Amino acid sequence: MFALWNRIPLWQKVLAGFALGVLAGVVLGEKADYLKPLGDAFIRLIKMLVVPLVLFAIISSVTAMGGGDNLKRLGLKTIGLFLLTALIASLLGMAIGSLFNWDFGKQLLPGNFTPKHIPSVSQVFLDFLPANPIKAMTDGNILQLIVFAALVGIAINVVGEKAEPVRKFAVAGSEVMFQITRFVIQLTPIGVFGLMAWVVGAYGLAALLPLAKFVAAIYIACLIHIFVVYGGLVKLAGFSPLRFFKAVFPAQMVAFTTSSSYGTLPMSTKVVTENLHVSPKYSSFVLPLGATINMDGCGGIYPAISAIFIAHIYGITLDWTQYLMIALTATLASVGTAGVPGTAMVMLTVTLNAVGLPLEGIAFIAAIDRVLDMMRTATNVTGDMMVALVVGKSEQQVDMSRTQALPQNAQSA
Template identity: 40%
Template sequence: MKKLGLTSKIFIGLISGAILGIILNNIGASYFKDTILVGGIFELMGQIFLRAIKMMVVPLVFVSIVNGAASISDIRKLGRVGSKTILFYILTTTIAISLAIGLGFLINPGVGLDMSQIDKIEPTIGESKPLVQVFYEMVPTNPIKSFTEGAMLQIIVFAMLVGVGLAYLGDKVKGLIGIFEQLNELVMKIVDFVMLIAPYGVFALIAKTFASLGFEAMGYLLKYMITVILALLIHGTLTYSGLLVVFTKLNPIRFIKKLMPAMGVAFSTASSSATIPVTLETIEKDIGASKSIASFTIPLGATINMDGTAIMQGVATVFISQIYGVDLSIQAILTVIMTATLASIGTAGVPGVGLIMLSMVLQAVNIPVEGIALIIGIDRILDMARTAINITGDSVCTTIVCKTEGEFDEEVFNS
């Protein structure tokens, strides 16, 4: 094991955890399995890893964005990088939701399905915010409160202002800029320490998930699951690989191999935000992206780029509409595409956030929100898969922006 790289160790932890979880799920209830293993050892290992990695998110996002904005002393360049990033995220999210709806109508996952066969769990859906409120709440009234609550959009805006201010002041605050650079080194070193336990944390999280989920109802929802996973695979391979080849001429297979550690953590945690430390480290050290650009695009992507979640929304909307016999007109489909794309801007990259976004989409086209209860039982598995796609999109965007700005190290990528 000592000779294996982090990618191999995380992959081994992920696969072995899934296998053990499925075996335990089929054994049945017992004190040893439910209390000692799943509720004890797996819970302890998984939560320690998850909390350790979440501990780094706020300081890493703040310090890295301040450094990134301060190092891009040319404000016009900062505007260019920001415009390219947001344009990429909006474009790929629109493609993702359109692809999902198209596959949904092609496969028809809800046609002929007897609802009585499906185990329904009562959904708990958070209250959605108007888009106007999302935009003005990006400006923090109390930055300290934003830090304590982990309000990522507000932290990003405040960090951008601090970074731009440092860039303008230049030599006058040279010492302060040096302190932020040293803080960045410190934070990344702590991330290295946390990643030492990543394979074991991934193993525990995956084992607990698969051991706790009931697989009996999955047969009835298989068409829905296959449609979502197929859309995720097509988007991940064709859309992202196509954009990567067109704009960078890089090998997409090599790119995915190098991104595997971050994808493994994303899959196990089901949280784009929790994966930020690993994604940043991977995109800089293994793929060759510029630190100044990556520190801006990755945290921003984890907050507003939800391609995987958009895919789930598209398929789920078609699935639930077919279950309830609601016909989706062209206007309704366009509404779904627009609502899902805009909703992704204001939702945090945390587990289960897709259900909040889905409720907004269903309400927009008058489909019963209660339909979420049909799919919530298996959403955790799909949540893990779509999070891996989300962080892949963030990384592809970062690579393209770095390449077009002439700040990509191909020697690192090809090593």
């Protein structure tokens, strides 16, 4: 029985949990409230992951660019471009999310929910700085945690060999948290079942109708980001966007079907080195790093649109300071997102926490996460390959004569 269960893909299990939850909600009505603790337990486990996962992942990502001066310069350029596109992705996500008319009808505002007090602009920026890092961790203040973790990573690189045990601990801690994340993600079908049974039992099936619009919003934003933002940066670097997209098409298809940046690494490496003629030395650095920290789809577009979507579900009006917080957290959280399926849900929790939105809203979109993850991953991997080409050229890591002569049928590689 367990062997058969383990052979079923997670997204199919989550979809089954969603469908069974809806059915249970219809059949049980208000009595489905007894199933809500299943969802509440899942949300608690997700919240449990956020602080240690972000802490270790950010430290590991920052220390990954340690080394000689050339490597540091290359690393700073690479991460800088990753952060720039992540910021653009989050702003694009907010723009697309705000343009859609979600029209939910009856709102789902829980009786005990109080929107977070919004501080002044100066206070927002002061709140980036942790007066007490331990308190920031216990309070779940993710922005302060990200700042602290980045400073620790930079300090490890500066100290060098003496800090090697700390670096190894952070890397090991990151791997451990990724594994715990995989454990918790396996419980998603149960959590979704409990939350959806409660939602449908309390509010009816009408609450599920806007999901099609949500999928459309994610896909539209990702396609704009791929062709306009990435294509524009490729053109600014002096390359043909058409030839670039033809060259990287095989890796995009692998990313779309596997929904894994890490799983696409062999194909993206082949495409970048053989089709775009980026040096193997740089591609072996930028692509694994990108699979870890370049998450424009998962950490930029997805949490921005999701936060707006969930705010509408609960009838919560967002002001401009909350939009600013969404943009900042979506951008910074993308640095700590792992390139494995399921972690985007944890990073969405970071954004929802930052603006005080109910985490229960995750249940609405968890069931369709696989459909979303396909496009998110294709976006992430395309960004990795774009950065490899653009930054690689600036550091003489690209064979320009061969790349500019890229054949029009490069996608057959």
